[in-house]
Amino acid sequence: MRGLWLACFLLFSWLSHAWAANIQIEKLKDDISLISVVGEFTEGDDAHFKNLAITTDKAVVFFDSPGGLAGVGMEIGRTISIKGFATGVDRKAMCASSCGLAWLAGKIRFITPTSKVGFHAVFKDDAGQKDVSSAGNALVGSYLQQLNLNANVIVYVTDAAPGAMQWLTADDAKRIGLEIDLLTDDDPPPQAGPVPFGGDTSASYAPTTVTVTPPPQPQGPAWRLYEYTDLPGYDLPGMPLKVFTVENCKLECDGNDRCRAFTFNEAHNVCFLKGMASEAMQFSGAVSGYKGSDGDIRRIGHDFGPSLQFRTSRNVEIIGKPFAKFNGSTLDACQDQCIATAACEGFNYYRNGMCFMFKARKPTRNNLLSVAGSRTN
Numbered sequence: 001m002r003g004l005w006l007a008c009f010l011l012f013s014w015l016s017h018a019w020a021a022n023i024q025i026e027k028l029k030d031d032i033s034l035i036s037v038v039g040e041f042t043e044g045d046d047a048h049f050k051n052l053a054i055t056t057d058k059a060v061v062f063f064d065s066p067g068g069l070a071g072v073g074m075e076i077g078r079t080i081s082i083k084g085f086a087t088g089v090d091r092k093a094m095c096a097s098s099c100g101l102a103w104l105a106g107k108i109r110f111i112t113p114t115s116k117v118g119f120h121a122v123f124k125d126d127a128g129q130k131d132v133s134s135a136g137n138a139l140v141g142s143y144l145q146q147l148n149l150n151a152n153v154i155v156y157v158t159d160a161a162p163g164a165m166q167w168l169t170a171d172d173a174k175r176i177g178l179e180i181d182l183l184t185d186d187d188p189p190p191q192a193g194p195v196p197f198g199g200d201t202s203a204s205y206a207p208t209t210v211t212v213t214p215p216p217q218p219q220g221p222a223w224r225l226y227e228y229t230d231l232p233g234y235d236l237p238g239m240p241l242k243v244f245t246v247e248n249c250k251l252e253c254d255g256n257d258r259c260r261a262f263t264f265n266e267a268h269n270v271c272f273l274k275g276m277a278s279e280a281m282q283f284s285g286a287v288s289g290y291k292g293s294d295g296d297i298r299r300i301g302h303d304f305g306p307s308l309q310f311r312t313s314r315n316v317e318i319i320g321k322p323f324a325k326f327n328g329s330t331l332d333a334c335q336d337q338c339i340a341t342a343a344c345e346g347f348n349y350y351r352n353g354m355c356f357m358f359k360a361r362k363p364t365r366n367n368l369l370s371v372a373g374s375r376t377n
Contacts (some may be wrong), residue, residue: 006086025052025059033059035085037076041068041098046075053079053318060086061106067097070122070136074098074143077105081147088183089115094276094342096165100157101140105147109180116276117168118234120160150340152176164235167258167275223250224297228306230283231263231274231290231297231315246287249273253289259288281312282335282377310339312373317348319363329355335373346374 012251022039033056037049044060045068045108053059067073078088079100087106089095095103096118103117111117122136137158144154156176160166173180225246236258243249246264249271253259261277267285277290279298284306290297300312312335323343326334334355338347341357348356349371363373 006239020265023048023052025055026055026058031056031058035061036058037061037102038064038066040066041072041076041102043069043072046072046079050075050079051085053085057083059083060088060108060110061102062088062090062093063095063099063103064090064093065095065099067099068174070098070101070140073101074140077102077143077147080105081212086110089117091351092117099167101143104144104149104157104178109178110183111170111180113170119168120165121158145211150177153178154299160237162251164237164239165233165275166237167234169258186356187373222291226280226288226290226297228282228284228286228308229263229288230281230286230311230313231261231277231288232279232281234261234274234276234278236273236275239272240265241272242269243272244269246289250289260292261288263288281314282308282373283311283313284309284310297371301332301339304339308339309377310372310373310375314371315368316364316372317367317370318324318346318356318358318361318372319365320358320360320376322358324349324356324357328353331371338373346372348372 005289022037023045024036026036028034035049035052037045079087084107086108086111087103089103089112091112092114094116096116097120100117100119122140140158141154144157145263153176156166156172156178168178170180170182173177236256241249241252243264246266249262249264252271253273256273258275259273260272261274262289263274263283264270265272265285266287277288277297279300280288281300292315304310324341329337329349330353331349334347334349337355338344338357343359346355346358346361348354348358351369364372
């Protein structure tokens with residue numbers, strides 16, 4: 001049985017690059033279906049998922065989603081549980097927030113060492129202010145009990161604050177009694193070509209002389225530092241930490257097995273450890289670090305360097321009357337247009353593609369649907 005699910009897993013790794021729709025189903029052999037759920041959970045996605053799920057009796061559901069509406073995630077999870085489907089998160093894919101709630105419903109829960117499955121408390125948005133929702137978390141607790149998950153899992157899933165993320169590790173799963181199926185790359189046969197982390201393809205053969213040279217030791221991912229840059233989101237619980245240098249912040253990250261990135265605010269001497277990072281934003285007075293390759297991080301807009309005093313942040317908006325607005329914009333274009341316009345002191349960008357430019361930087365307020373940037377000089 002595990003072999004069949006593994007075949008689905010490998011097929012999803014190839015198909016996920018071709019599918020553009022949010023929820024799709026692919027019929028495979030042996031009456032098994034592969035269901036792909038990609039993107040943010042919005043209203044109606046649970047009904048769409050249910051309509052696809054009723055067409056098959058055996059399926060593995062793969063997620064790549066930052067989350068979305070908690071109710072939608074739980075309804076998708078209930079359908080998965082009723083049907084007895086397996087769930088999985090592909091290599092380097094993410095399943096966070098309400099997506100994690102749906103993933104938990106799998107009869108078998110697949111994950112890889114590079115998958116990201118994250119949880120945080122349910123929150124309510126009161127005029128842009130994220131506050132923990134007691135009623136919402138009670139519903140999550142009831143849902144998890146229906147899945148026959150224990151109290152340790154319930155506490156773990158709802159422990160992190162709304163602005164943070166509890167990233168699941170194999171050790172965490174074992175500690176809280178959550179059964180997972182950890183897939184690794186050990187099974188494929190070795191192939192000719194470059195050897196990861198350096199080394200020589202002949203290193204596995206017996207030496208022909210009495211001199212034995214120890215093989216090169218695998219090296220972890222290299223640190224990459226970004227000045228005047230913020231890596232938004234994915235904060236670990238308990239942030240920020242009070243430190244005094246970038247190096248101290250980096251050392252804190254090195255000492256935390258969940259940490260893959262950090263942002264250090266030089267003005268306030270605070271450090272934000274992060275479970276992952278996906279984008280970089282212009283932010284004067286901040287230095288960020290990331291373990292990985294440059295291709296893992298997408299720069300928002302042009303890199304203007306240290307000469308520009310400008311900060312761009314998510315989940316905030318400027319309140320006021322704009323002097324210009326554009327439809328069908330992108331975040332990159334909105335930010336860069338404001339920077340290039342002398343009269344623009346700040347901008348708001350919304351998910352529907354609207355860009356607003358302002359002659360003032362304040363007042364501001366929290367808004368989960370907005371990104372704002374402003375000059376700081």
